[in-house]
Amino acid sequence: MQVSQDLAGVINEREVDHEISPIFPLRWSKRAMSGELITKEELLRLFEAARWAPSSFNNQPWRFIYALRNSEDFDRFSDLLQESNRVWAKEAAVLVLIVSHKTFDKTGQPARTHSFDTGAAWENIALQASHMGFVCHGMEGFDYIQAYDELSIPRDQYVVEAMAAIGKPGNIEILPTKLKEKEHPNTRKPIEEFVFEGRFRSDNSELPPTYR
Amino acid sequence: MQVSQDLAGVINEREVDHEISPIFPLRWSKRAMSGELITKEELLRLFEAARWAPSSFNNQPWRFIYALRNSEDFDRFSDLLQESNRVWAKEAAVLVLIVSHKTFDKTGQPARTHSFDTGAAWENIALQASHMGFVCHGMEGFDYIQAYDELSIPRDQYVVEAMAAIGKPGNIEILPTKLKEKEHPNTRKPIEEFVFEGRFRSDNSELPPTYR
Numbered sequence: 001m002q003v004s005q006d007l008a009g010v011i012n013e014r015e016v017d018h019e020i021s022p023i024f025p026l027r028w029s030k031r032a033m034s035g036e037l038i039t040k041e042e043l044l045r046l047f048e049a050a051r052w053a054p055s056s057f058n059n060q061p062w063r064f065i066y067a068l069r070n071s072e073d074f075d076r077f078s079d080l081l082q083e084s085n086r087v088w089a090k091e092a093a094v095l096v097l098i099v100s101h102k103t104f105d106k107t108g109q110p111a112r113t114h115s116f117d118t119g120a121a122w123e124n125i126a127l128q129a130s131h132m133g134f135v136c137h138g139m140e141g142f143d144y145i146q147a148y149d150e151l152s153i154p155r156d157q158y159v160v161e162a163m164a165a166i167g168k169p170g171n172i173e174i175l176p177t178k179l180k181e182k183e184h185p186n187t188r189k190p191i192e193e194f195v196f197e198g199r200f201r202s203d204n205s206e207l208p209p210t211y212r
Numbered sequence: 213m214q215v216s217q218d219l220a221g222v223i224n225e226r227e228v229d230h231e232i233s234p235i236f237p238l239r240w241s242k243r244a245m246s247g248e249l250i251t252k253e254e255l256l257r258l259f260e261a262a263r264w265a266p267s268s269f270n271n272q273p274w275r276f277i278y279a280l281r282n283s284e285d286f287d288r289f290s291d292l293l294q295e296s297n298r299v300w301a302k303e304a305a306v307l308v309l310i311v312s313h314k315t316f317d318k319t320g321q322p323a324r325t326h327s328f329d330t331g332a333a334w335e336n337i338a339l340q341a342s343h344m345g346f347v348c349h350g351m352e353g354f355d356y357i358q359a360y361d362e363l364s365i366p367r368d369q370y371v372v373e374a375m376a377a378i379g380k381p382g383n384i385e386i387l388p389t390k391l392k393e394k395e396h397p398n399t400r401k402p403i404e405e406f407v408f409e410g411r412f413r414s415d416n417s418e419l420p421p422t423y424r
Contacts, residue, residue, distance in 0.1 A: 018253065018260035021343050023235060024336055025264045041230065047407050048230035051400045052237050054338055056352045056374075058398055065408045073410040098328075099412070113352050116310075116373045119331020124236055126266055126332070127339075131233050140268045140325050152411045161328045162268075186270055188263045195259050196277045198285040199364045200311070 013185045027130035028185040029137040033091040034170035037069055042132065043094060046166065049128035055117035059106075062121040063099040063158065065151050069167075076150055081163070082141040088175055089139070089165035096164045097147060098122055102157055118161055129166055139163045225397045239342035240397040241349040245303040246382035249281055254344065255306060258378065261340035267329035271318075274333040275311040275370065277363050281379075288362055292375070294353040300387055301351070301377035308376045309359060310334055314369055330373055341378055351375045 014025045047064060055061060067073035069092065077095040078086055089095065100118035104111050111117075122138065129136035142163050148155045172183050226237045259276060267273060279285035281304065289307040290298055301307065312330035316323050323329075334350065341348035354375050360367045384395050 014264070016260065016264075018256045020257055020261045020264075020340055021235065023233070024261050024340070027264070027266070029266055044403060045230045045232055047403050048228065049232045049236050051403060051406075052226070052228075052232075052239070053335060054239070054241055054350055056350070058400075060401055060406060063406050063408070063412070065410070065412055067410060071410070076410075100328075112356075113327075113331075113374055115327035116312075116331035116334065119325075119328035120335035120338070122328065123265060123332035123335040128232055128236070138266055138268070144324075150411075154412070158412070162325055188270075189272055191256060191259050191263060194263075194272060194275050196275070198277070198279060198283070198288075199362075200275070200277055200366070200370070 010185050014187065017191065023127055023131060025185075027127055027136075030135040030169065030183065031088040031137055031179055032170045032172045032175050032183060033088070033093070033135050033165070033167035035069070035091040036093060036168040038093040038134070038166070038168065042134075043068075045132065046125045046128050049124040050121040053117065053121035053124050055120070056111065056113045057104065059101075059104050059111055059114075059117070060121075061101040061105075061111055061114040062118040063101065065097040065099065065153075067095045069093050077163075080142045080147050080150065081139070082143075085139050085141045085165075088179060089137070091167060091170055091174070092135075092165035093167035094165075096125075096166060097151060098161045098164065099153060100159050100161055102159055115159060115161055122162065122164070125164065125166075133169065134166055135169050136164060136166045139165065222397050226399065229403065235339055235343060237397075239339055239348075242347040242381065242395060243300040243349055243391055244382045244384045244387055244395060245300070245305070245347050245377070245379035247281070247303040248305060248380040250305040250346070250378070250380065254346075255280075257344065258337045258340055261336040262333040265329065265333035265336050267332070268323065268325045269316065271313075271316050271323055271326075271329070272333075273313040273317075273323055273326040274330040275313065277309040277311065277365075279307045281305050289375075292354045292359050292362065293351070294355075297351050297353045297377075300391060301349070303379060303382055303386070304347075304377035305379035306377075308337075308378060309363060310373045310376065311365060312371050312373055314371060327371060327373055334374065334376070337376065337378075345381065346378055347381050348376060348378045351377065
């Protein structure tokens with residue numbers, strides 16, 4: 001499986017400070033894809049993973065709109081992307097627009113956590129894709145406004161959150177030089193920069209001076 | 213491991229339509245906790261999982277503020293909860309407030325996906341907790357306004373997203389009757405209700421009449 005093949009390389013580049021399931025550090029946002037298709041069943045396995053994410057009152061506010069590479073829709077989705085993303089994402093097997101529902105399905109009341117919960121479902125897709133040896137790369141570099149119109153998304157009820165390019169791994173040589181250099185697992189802040197005990201750390205250097 | 217012990221029961225209750233890593237359907241939002249402590253290292257393993265989530269431009273907008281059961285902070289956090297949550301969440305080993313940064317750390321520019329990305333990090337915590345055999349239950353039933361003040365969160369820069377109660381599994385008998393009945397894995401919508409090809413499905417029955 002791709003995961004075990006990648007293990008040595010990823011673990012060398014990512015310093016994991018506390019023992020966790022390898023599923024988390026093994027996932028990283030590659031760009032090089034082969035242009036191969038994935039099967040409908042493979043696609044459904046990704047959405048199945050999203051399906052089991054937690055959400056407030058089990059509201060499941062996530063929605064996914066996809067375009068398969070070998071469909072007429074693919075160019076419409078690809079055209080939404082900024083050129084810097086399109087240059088590599090055009091080799092995806094599928095492009096997925098990720099949308100959230102602003103209100104509870106059952107009551108119509110505002111759903112405070114619609115974006116947050118949809119992020120949880122998205123992470124399940126990213127993890128499952130990595131587990132299957134696929135490339136899965138989230139993007140905010142696309143035309144959000146045009147996405148609502150082009151994909152008939154009712155903007156009073158739904159929020160466009162992000163896009164994802166998903167496909168089979170490809171040869172890194174097809175990437176532009178700058179992206180070729182970036183094609184390795186990136187790092188993270190240390191825990192102490194984003195975890196605080198008891199209260200927000202007011203001496204955090206990223207805070208504006210008034211809060212120091 | 214707790215996971216394998218739970219496997220039969222969970223898989224019986226949850227009908228998984230497409231093959232996915234068991235880490236996803238095995239995670240569910242239990243409430244019954246034992247009141248036991250968890251170690252600092254166990255807590256750090258949860259945040260380590262969050263650490264490796266993806267985010268736009270690797271901005272890592274998630275922040276976590278925690279209160280350990282055996283600390284003075286615990287009552288302050290617990291007091292934020294609605295009574296319906298406090299009744300079971302008071303047996304948690306740790307309460308965690310989940311916060312996101314509205315702007316990019318480096319540039320100060322608005323970060324469109326701050327809530328969405330923070331949801332991805334939260335899901336990693338929930339999955340890692342489940343993997344470790346812990347209870348991990350997200351909540352929006354608490355006083356958001358008071359949380360900013362009580363935990364010194366600068367509201368111009370940060371958004372309170374959710375809270376989580378995390379602890380060791382406990383005896384279901386300690387739960388109130390209503391919650392005892394709910395203490396089993398819940399179900400999900402079928403995929404066709406939240407996945408659309410090409411464009412948002414305008415005949416979706418959940419849409420208001422103007423969009424049908």
